Amino acid sequence: MQGMVSVKNLVKTFASKDETVTALDNVTLATPANRILTLLGPSGCGKTTLLRCIAGLESPVSGEISIGGEVVWSKEQGISLPPERRGIGMVFQSYAIWPHMTVFGNVAYPLEIRRTPKQEIRERVRKILDLVKLSGFENRLATKLSGGQQQRVALARALVAEPKVILFDEPLSNLDAKLRESTRQELRDFLTELAISAIYVTHDQVEALTISDHIAIMRGGVIVEQGTPQDIYLRSNNPFVVDFIGRANFLDATIKGYKDQHHAIVSCALGDIVCSAPSDLVIGTKVTIYTRPESFEVAPPSSVPTENEFEGTVTSLLFAGEAHEAEILVGGARILAKLKFHIPLKKGEKVRLHVDREWCRALNPGEEA
Amino acid sequence: MLERQSRLRMPLAGILIIVVGALTIGPVLMLVIGSFSKGIGAIGAFTTDKYVAAYTDPTLPKTLLNTVIFTLGAACFSTILGGLLAYLSVRTDIPFSGLFRVLPIVPMMIPHVLFAAAWIALLNPTNGMLNLFLRNLFGLSSGPFNIYSLGGMIFLEGMLDLPVTYLVISPAMYSFDTTLEEASRVSGASNLYTLRRVTLPILKPAFLATFTLAIIRTLAAFAIPSMVGMPGRIHILTTHIYRIISVGWSPDYGRAAALGLIVLAASIILVYLYRHLISEGSQYVTVTGKGYRPTVVELGRARYPLFILCIVLFCFLVVIPLATLIYMSFLPYSMVPSARAVSMMNLRNWHTVLRNSVIVRALKNSVFLSIAGATLGIVLSLFVAYVVVKVKSKGSALLESLSFLSFSFPGMIIGVGFMWFLVRTPLYATIWGLLVAYVGTYLPYGVRPLRSAFMQIDEELEESARVFGASFLRALNDIIVPLLAPGVVSAWILMACMFIRELSVSVVLSRPGTEVLTVEIMKLANDGLWGQVAALGIIMIGLSTALVIVASLLRIPLSHSEQ
Numbered sequence: 068m069q070g071m072v073s074v075k076n077l078v079k080t081f082a083s084k085d086e087t088v089t090a091l092d093n094v095t096l097a098t099p100a101n102r103i104l105t106l107l108g109p110s111g112c113g114k115t116t117l118l119r120c121i122a123g124l125e126s127p128v129s130g131e132i133s134i135g136g137e138v139v140w141s142k143e144q145g146i147s148l149p150p151e152r153r154g155i156g157m158v159f160q161s162y163a164i165w166p167h168m169t170v171f172g173n174v175a176y177p178l179e180i181r182r183t184p185k186q187e188i189r190e191r192v193r194k195i196l197d198l199v200k201l202s203g204f205e206n207r208l209a210t211k212l213s214g215g216q217q218q219r220v221a222l223a224r225a226l227v228a229e230p231k232v233i234l235f236d237e238p239l240s241n242l243d244a245k246l247r248e249s250t251r252q253e254l255r256d257f258l259t260e261l262a263i264s265a266i267y268v269t270h271d272q273v274e275a276l277t278i279s280d281h282i283a284i285m286r287g288g289v290i291v292e293q294g295t296p297q298d299i300y301l302r303s304n305n306p307f308v309v310d311f312i313g314r315a316n317f318l319d320a321t322i323k324g325y326k327d328q329h330h331a332i333v334s335c336a337l338g339d340i341v342c343s344a345p346s347d348l349v350i351g352t353k354v355t356i357y358t359r360p361e362s363f364e365v366a367p368p369s370s371v372p373t374e375n376e377f378e379g380t381v382t383s384l385l386f387a388g389e390a391h392e393a394e395i396l397v398g399g400a401r402i403l404a405k406l407k408f409h410i411p412l413k414k415g416e417k418v419r420l421h422v423d424r425e426w427c428r429a430l431n432p433g434e435e436a
Numbered sequence: 437m438l439e440r441q442s443r444l445r446m447p448l449a450g451i452l453i454i455v456v457g458a459l460t461i462g463p464v465l466m467l468v469i470g471s472f473s474k475g476i477g478a479i480g481a482f483t484t485d486k487y488v489a490a491y492t493d494p495t496l497p498k499t500l501l502n503t504v505i506f507t508l509g510a511a512c513f514s515t516i517l518g519g520l521l522a523y524l525s526v527r528t529d530i531p532f533s534g535l536f537r538v539l540p541i542v543p544m545m546i547p548h549v550l551f552a553a554a555w556i557a558l559l560n561p562t563n564g565m566l567n568l569f570l571r572n573l574f575g576l577s578s579g580p581f582n583i584y585s586l587g588g589m590i591f592l593e594g595m596l597d598l599p600v601t602y603l604v605i606s607p608a609m610y611s612f613d614t615t616l617e618e619a620s621r622v623s624g625a626s627n628l629y630t631l632r633r634v635t636l637p638i639l640k641p642a643f644l645a646t647f648t649l650a651i652i653r654t655l656a657a658f659a660i661p662s663m664v665g666m667p668g669r670i671h672i673l674t675t676h677i678y679r680i681i682s683v684g685w686s687p688d689y690g691r692a693a694a695l696g697l698i699v700l701a702a703s704i705i706l707v708y709l710y711r712h713l714i715s716e717g718s719q720y721v722t723v724t725g726k727g728y729r730p731t732v733v734e735l736g737r738a739r740y741p742l743f744i745l746c747i748v749l750f751c752f753l754v755v756i757p758l759a760t761l762i763y764m765s766f767l768p769y770s771m772v773p774s775a776r777a778v779s780m781m782n783l784r785n786w787h788t789v790l791r792n793s794v795i796v797r798a799l800k801n802s803v804f805l806s807i808a809g810a811t812l813g814i815v816l817s818l819f820v821a822y823v824v825v826k827v828k829s830k831g832s833a834l835l836e837s838l839s840f841l842s843f844s845f846p847g848m849i850i851g852v853g854f855m856w857f858l859v860r861t862p863l864y865a866t867i868w869g870l871l872v873a874y875v876g877t878y879l880p881y882g883v884r885p886l887r888s889a890f891m892q893i894d895e896e897l898e899e900s901a902r903v904f905g906a907s908f909l910r911a912l913n914d915i916i917v918p919l920l921a922p923g924v925v926s927a928w929i930l931m932a933c934m935f936i937r938e939l940s941v942s943v944v945l946s947r948p949g950t951e952v953l954t955v956e957i958m959k960l961a962n963d964g965l966w967g968q969v970a971a972l973g974i975i976m977i978g979l980s981t982a983l984v985i986v987a988s989l990l991r992i993p994l995s996h997s998e999q
């Protein structure tokens with residue numbers, strides 16, 4: 068796939084005194100144009116390193132990087148463009164606002180380098196500061212701003228020269244929770260409005276799910292899965308991804324047969340249920356299936372038992388505002404279910420639950436969480 | 437208990453203000469009074485003659501011009517090189533960067549007089565060894581270098597200030613947030629543009645502060661201007677003043693004071709500027725987020741050439757002077773190393789020096805001044821630091837400013853002030869007079885490290901011990917002393933080192949009977965007795981190196997106090 072930014076077989080190692088760390092291990096990735104791609108993964112998995120390689124702040128060991136169709140780094144072709152010639156914008160985790168310049172000075176800087184006429188600089192800086200709601204702050208020293216304002220100066224500075232791609236390294240992690248939520252929404256609106264390609268690094272899964280068009284999950288220098296937020300959250304078969312994103316109930320199961328190509332019947336603690344599974348598994352194969360707590364619903368009463376219904380005992384109940392979080396004991400397994408708050412539930416009572424076959428999935432066998 | 441404590445503290449503060457005031461303001465006051473007095477060394481009727489005489493001296497304009505060139509030149513030289521070394525050691529992948537850690541303690545071991553002596557022996561135009569060598573090599577009629585020039589002075593003084601500028605500018609390099617540079621690169625700026633628009637502007641306050649400090653030190657410099665400048669008839673203000681009080685039959689201390697006061701005023705202003713710049717620089721210290729890691733600048737092909745440059749500087753600063761001194765100390769006269777030179781080596785210089793009763797006395801005096809002076813200085817500093825940190829009153833604030841005042845005082849000039857001061861007491865021309873002057877001039881070097889040591893002692897810790905029934909003395913013994921001891925020892929060693937190699941105050945106050953090492957070395961050098969200079973110098977280096985080694989065996993950081 069040819070994307071706005073594409074990375075092929077990228078390897079990056081760091082050598083220290085006695086060991087070498089492989090920060091990126093053969094990473095291949097492509098970002099669609101005018102979309103937001105998020106790199107998500109646990110701390111130390113190589114997200115920042117990948118971003119910095121794309122920006123040109125770090126030189127890889129091997130592989131190829133191209134931006135907007137132009138190769139900017141390639142081992143084979145011996146190409147290595149410096150950061151300033153890659154046509155990117157970047158927002159750093161620490162914002163990296165220049166303390167000796169005003170807000171105007173900071174934002175005008177990328178244009179000054181490009182020798183834009185003074186009049187035009189003023190015009191464009193005014194516009195972009197308007198966009199990030201910082202009009203009137205032009206002559207403020209950049210260090211005399213709040214965290215949120217600094218973040219927006221950094222954003223304005225990254226956007227002002229209209230880069231092909233804009234890179235974000237955990238841009239919201241220095242904001243408090245409340246501000247983080249509203250800024251997240253604003254940021255998404257900007258980027259969609261400006262139709263800019265963005266690569267966004269975070270280790271906050273909620274942030275990743277809400278802000279991005281695509282998510283790439285990284286682990287130990289490897290991209291383990293890519294897809295839309297829905298794909299990743301609801302339809303992944305990768306144990307690590309399922310465990311890393313959100314919460315899940317894992318159950319041991321055995322394949323008993325196939326309903327159709329994509330759906331198998333398995334026996335597990337919930338009884339015999341239908342779940343989506345890889346199509347080529349032999350009967351008797353041991354698999355792990357998972358369900359998200361949100362995918363359970365209380366079965367309508369007095370109906371004939373349908374597919375994927377089971378009965379359990381409520382062993383604990385937590386009222387969590389928008390829903391009940393119930394722990395239910397069924398067939399010796401404890402599962403967590405998030406149930407609508409208006410349904411009367413009591414600890415110790417029996418409850419019949421239903422889960423759709425699509426939201427009950429077998430993990431790829433042989434992979435580890 | 438607490439009440440008795442504060443009742444005790446008040447008079448203590450008062451006494452200290454009087455003592456420290458007498459030691460710091462006293463000489464300045466005497467300098468002012470002396471400059472307006474008739475007569476030559478005694479306080480007489482009011483007159484402005486001294487000012488007229490001092491400022492209409494036809495040689496003054498030239499002297500001032502030399503002073504400006506020398507001061508700015510050496511300050512530029514040391515600031516730029518110090519900045520470069522700091523950058524290389526902190527920010528780049530230069531090999532063996534551990535070597536740089538030695539740099540700051542170098543000046544503790546090689547005193548300025550000896551550094552000057554070694555380089556004069558190498559580069560003087562008549563028989564400098566390096567000059568002789570190059571002359572033979574290329575068949576020149578005269579040596580290619582003349583150390584007795586403004587250029588030579590700037591080179592030597594700049595080298596001597598290098599460890600200090602390096603030390604002052606390194607922290608700014610350490611705290612520099614490298615993402616600020618990266619942000620500039622991704623904004624489209626080249627490396628060079630980034631250096632010009634981001635790196636240097638952000639480091640500017642630190643550079644200016646370092647530059648100011650270098651100017652303050654160069655303005656007070658005496659060893660290089662007197663040993664290198666005077667033979668070449670290049671006079672700067674300090675040597676000009678020195679000539680007024682040392683040449684001819686009637687040293688005119690009033691005229692010296694009249695000139696000295698402007699140097700003093702300039703220094704005080706510069707120290708204020710320095711403090712201001714330091715605080716401005718700290719504004720730029722940016723809060724760095726979690727992802728921050730200092731990126732190492734890869735030097736690439738420039739790595740080894742730059743490393744060699746560092747090695748050369750290091751050789752200039754330590755290896756060459758030291759080797760020259762050792763070599764010279766065994767030779768009857770200067771000669772280029774050769775088989776013949778080796779065959780002529782002997783211990784005569786050492787014998788001559790150690791049999792010279794004046795020099796032996798100077799040696800004893802210097803050791804006495806070093807040990808007694810450091811002890812007295814540290815005891816006084818302890819009291820001052822204690823009151824400054826633990827007593828919060830107007831008095832203690834005054835005491836603090838008083839104890840830092842002499843930071844800005846050029847030793848030569850304050851020496852003249854002490855001279856006026858001591859003449860009126862029985863201490864004049866005694867070793868005790870020197871002792872008082874040393875302690876007064878170098879008090880900040882004791883107070884400063886001890887003040888930070890006291891600040892580390894948690895007040896509550898101290899008080900909790902007293903609440904639990906320990907008496908004040910017990911608290912002192914059980915808690916304060918053990919926590920303070922490392923700071924005290926390191927400050928003591930620092931002061932002892934400074935007193936062993938003290939020159940600029942001594943040169944004014946030393947009299948027959950109260951000779952000190954550095955002044956005697958200077959005299960030997962003036963007579964061209966390089967072999968004896970070297971032998972005596974090595975004894976001196978041995979003494980201060982022994983102190984530094986003791987300090988490092990005790991694992992005491994010495995470098996912080998040089999600032």
Ligand SMILES: Nc1ncnc2c1ncn2[C@@H]1O[C@H](COP(=O)(O)OP(=O)(O)OP(=O)(O)O)[C@@H](O)[C@H]1O
Nearest residue numbers: 081088090109110111112113114115116117270727
């Ligand atoms: N300059 C460096 N020198 C040595 N090792 C490094 C360097 N930079 C990164 N690493 C290592 O490379 C790996 C990936 O680091 P990276 O900073 O890319 O992680 P990350 O995914 O951004 O983590 P976080 O979420 O904590 O920011 C880590 O193991 C890290 O220790």
Ligand SMILES: [Mg+2]
Nearest residue numbers: 114115116727
């Ligand atoms: Mg990171």
